[in-house]
Amino acid sequence: MNDQLAGLGLLLFSISVFVYYTLWVIVLPFVDSDHAVHSYFLPQEYAIALPVGALVLLLSFLLLFLGILMVRSRLGKKKKA
Known part of the structure; x- marks a missing residue:
């Protein structure tokens, strides 16, 4: 039941952001x-700046996460050898 409630909350949040x-x-x-x-x-200038900034942050965190996984994978192979 908690998963359904969380999903409903995320759905309502997404719909409200989309409509706004x-x-x-x-x-x-x-x-x-x-x-x-x-x-x-907000002023119209932010209509492009905010989504672009959010996209840059999202991609940065994604690439950082992938980089950390690659480094850990590489270090794990060196310890076994």
């Missing part, structure tokens, strides 16, 4: 700049 980002990038440019809805969103 879609409204921010697609709908907000067509709304007048003095409208009150603009106060709920």
Whole structure:
């Protein structure tokens, strides 16, 4: 039951991020700049900067993890020999 609850939480979080980002990038440019809805969103410059930064962090951690695995694998082979 806990796995299903965690999955539901992740699904709801993903859907809310998707809806927020879609409204921010697609709908907000067509709304007048003095409208009150603009106060709920970051400036448009961040619409590209935040996903690119998240992607760079994700790839960095992935490559770091793979590098650590490769080094440990190499050290394990040297100890056996």
